[in-house]
Amino acid sequence: MTKKPNIAVIAGGDSSEFFVSVKSGANVLAAVDTQKFTPWLVQMHGQDWNVMQGENKIAPVDKSDFSFTINGEKTAFDYAYITIHGTPGENGVLQGYFDLLNIPYSSCDVHSSSLTFNKWFCNNYLRSFGITMARSIKISKGEKINSAEIIENLGLPLFVKPNAGGSSFGITKVKSEDKLIEAVEKSWEESSEALIEEFIDGAEFTCGLVKTGGKKIVFPVTEVIPKNEFFDYEAKYTPGATAEITPARLPEDLYEQCQQLSSEIYDLCQCSGIVRIDFILKDKKFYFLEANTTPGMTATSFIPQQINAMGITLQEVITKVIEDKLGTHQ
Numbered sequence: 001m002t003k004k005p006n007i008a009v010i011a012g013g014d015s016s017e018f019f020v021s022v023k024s025g026a027n028v029l030a031a032v033d034t035q036k037f038t039p040w041l042v043q044m045h046g047q048d049w050n051v052m053q054g055e056n057k058i059a060p061v062d063k064s065d066f067s068f069t070i071n072g073e074k075t076a077f078d079y080a081y082i083t084i085h086g087t088p089g090e091n092g093v094l095q096g097y098f099d100l101l102n103i104p105y106s107s108c109d110v111h112s113s114s115l116t117f118n119k120w121f122c123n124n125y126l127r128s129f130g131i132t133m134a135r136s137i138k139i140s141k142g143e144k145i146n147s148a149e150i151i152e153n154l155g156l157p158l159f160v161k162p163n164a165g166g167s168s169f170g171i172t173k174v175k176s177e178d179k180l181i182e183a184v185e186k187s188w189e190e191s192s193e194a195l196i197e198e199f200i201d202g203a204e205f206t207c208g209l210v211k212t213g214g215k216k217i218v219f220p221v222t223e224v225i226p227k228n229e230f231f232d233y234e235a236k237y238t239p240g241a242t243a244e245i246t247p248a249r250l251p252e253d254l255y256e257q258c259q260q261l262s263s264e265i266y267d268l269c270q271c272s273g274i275v276r277i278d279f280i281l282k283d284k285k286f287y288f289l290e291a292n293t294t295p296g297m298t299a300t301s302f303i304p305q306q307i308n309a310m311g312i313t314l315q316e317v318i319t320k321v322i323e324d325k326l327g328t329h330q
Contacts, residue, residue, distance in 0.1 A: 001046065001237070003327060004035075004037050004038045005037050005038070005040065005079055005249070005322075006037075006038050006040060006077050006078050006079070007032055007037045007039045007040065007043075007078065007079050007080075007081055007322060008040055008042045008077040008079065008080045008081065009026065009028050009029045009032065009039055009040065009041050009042065009081045009083060010042045010043075010044060010081065010082050010083060010084055010085060010089065010094070011024060011025025011026070011043055011044075011083050012025070012044040012045050012084060013039065013044060013045070013075070013084035013085065013086050013088060013089050013230075014044075014045065014046060014086070014087050014088060014188060015085065015086025015087050015088060015190075016066075016083035016086070016163060016170075017069075017086045017264055018045065018065075020085055020296060020298065021083055021084050021085045021086075021089075022043070023298040023299075024083040024085070024296055024297035024298050024301070025041060025043070025083040025297075025306065027035035027297050027298050027299050027314075028081060028083050028314075028318060031313075031314040031315045031318045032081070032172045032315070032318060032322075033046035033315055033318070033319050033321075034322075035201045037079075037322065040068075040077070041053070041141055042061060042077075043057075043088075044084065044088075044242045049063060049070045051063035055210065058168045060210075061167075063320075065082070065095075065101060066098070066101055066103055066231065069128075069156055070147035073247065077103060077105075078284070078326070079103065079104050079105065079322055079325065079326055080094075080098055080103055080104070080106065081105070081106045081318070081321070081322065082094060082095075082105055082107040082294055083216045083294060083297055084298065085294055086292060089107070089294055090107075090117050090292075090293055091113055091114055091118075091164065092110040092111070092112075092113035092114035092117065093111045093274070094173040095107065095108070095113050096110045104325035104326055105325065106183050106273045106321050106322070106325065107272065107293055107294055108227075108269075108270070108271050108273060108275070108284075108293045108310040109144075109270070109271045109272060110271050111253055112270045112271055112272065112293065112305045112323055113137075113293055116269055116271070116290075116291040116292075117164050117293070117294050118163060118176060119161070119163050119164070119195050119290060120136070120138045120193065120195055120268070122164050122290070122291065123136060123270075123288075124187065125269075126254040126265060126269075126288060131261075131264075131265065131267055131303065132285055132286065132287050132288065133267075133286050133287050133288040134138070134197040134198045134199075134200050134280075134287055134305045135153075135154060135157075135197070135198045136154075136195050136196060136197040136198070137154070137195075137196050137300070138163060138194070138195055138196075138310070139184055139193065140149060140193050140198065140280045141188045141192045141193065141194075142235070142324050143214075145180065145181050145184055147164055147177045147178075147180045147181060148177065150180065150196055150258070151177055151180070151222075154196060154197070154198040155198055155199070156174070156175060156176065156177075156199075157173055157174055157175045158173075158174050158180075158196055158197060158198055158199050159171060159172070159173055159174070159196070159197045159199060160174055160180070160183035160184055160186070160187050160193070160195070160196050160197075161187055161195050161197070162188075162190035162191030162193070162194065162195055163187075163192075163194060163195045163310070164190075164191045165190050168185040169192035170186055170189060170191070172186055172187070173199070177265055179210075180196075182309050184196070185221060195240070200280045200282050200287050201273060201275055201282060202228075202277065202282030202287070203223065203224075203225075203280070203281050203282075204223075204224040204225075204279070204280055204289075205223055205224065205248055205250070205258055205278075205279050206219055206220065206221070206222050206224060206276055206277065206278045206288070206302050206308075207219060207220075207221045207222070207258055207259055207276070207277055207279075208261040208262075208274060208275065208276040208277075208280070208295065208303045208306050208307075209259075209262055209263060209266055209274075209275060209276075209277075210273060210274045210275070210317060210319055210320070210321060211266070211271070211272065212320040212321075212324035213320070213324055214324075216263060218259045218262060218263055218267075219303070219306035219307060219310060220246050220247040220306050220307075220309045220310060221247060221248040221250065221255055221259060222247075222248055222302050222305060222306060223243075223244070223245040223246075223249055223250070223307075224225050224242060224243075225242060225243040225244070225245070226242045226243075227242065228245075244302065245307065246302075246305050246306055248308045249310060250281075254278055254284060254286075257286065258279060258281075258286055259280070261277070261286055261288075262277040264290060265277050265288065269291060271291070271293060273293070273318045273321055274295060274297075274303060274317070274321060275291060275292065275293050275295065276291075276292040276295035276303060277290075277291050277292075277304060278291075297314075304324060322326040
């Protein structure tokens with residue numbers, strides 16, 4: 001009997017998104033095909049890495065080779081499915097660790113992860129290829145903030161967000177000059193750099209996709225209608241706070257344009273695994289917001305919704321992602 005590969009589903013991390021990641025990890029763990037693989041949940045927080053059974057720690061992870069030992073029996077992981085949102089799972093740090101150990105993983109590589117996680121670098125890179133997006137400026141922690149000059153350049157209202165972060169932590173919609181400095185300082189709590197963007201008054205859409213075995217699957221587009229002023233943390237994770245319509249109510253040409261643009265950005269950033277691209281639509285033009293290379297995978301997250309709308313299962317997609325990097329994709 002052939003031994004089933006041991007799959008580490010990794011959750012947690014060191015950002016404000018820890019608890020969201022834990023929920024994503026639990027949902028992915030449940031979707032791993034146990035006929036083909038042996039899944040284990042690994043929770044990381046700082047240097048504390050543990051194999052979990054529910055909420056209980058059953059063994060520490062040996063970081064020298066990414067293995068664990070129970071009752072004297074050592075188990076080595078054959079594959080890492082990363083569901084950490086934020087550092088160290090979305091910014092390339094964990095990917096570098098697995099590259100050193102020659103362990104395949106589910107997400108983008110070091111280069112692609114670090115590029116997409118840094119919104120300023122990613123924006124300027126994609127802008128050079130003609131991708132449309134809001135104008136923005138970056139302010140590093142401790143740098144002097146000239147509110148009047150910023151507003152003269154970008155107007156009001158505007159958005160202030162951490163340059164590296166997710167789940168809308170640290171984001172503020174600024175409507176008056178006297179609130180700008182406070183908003184920048186709030187974003188500095190999440191990242192050492194703040195991104196200040198002009199406000200694009202439009203509707204929000206998001207599209208997930210994955211490339212496995214040389215074949216790209218572009219998921220249906222989701223229309224995002226927050227009841228709050230924008231898609232903040234509360235709107236993302238509070239039941240009933242946002243209407244999410246999949247497939248989006250768009251004319252066929254715009255629907256296809258959103259999917260095509262998502263595919264183009266995926267390729268330009270040399271992405272791998274499941275990625276979600278967010279946009280604002282204004283005057284029939286899609287403005288790029290960000291690329292999420294370890295997108296939310298909770299039961300109510302966009303990606304599982306989009307997969308479900310395609311008439312396929314999360315298990316089928318997760319299997320394709322795992323088999324692709326394990327070299328067993330059929």
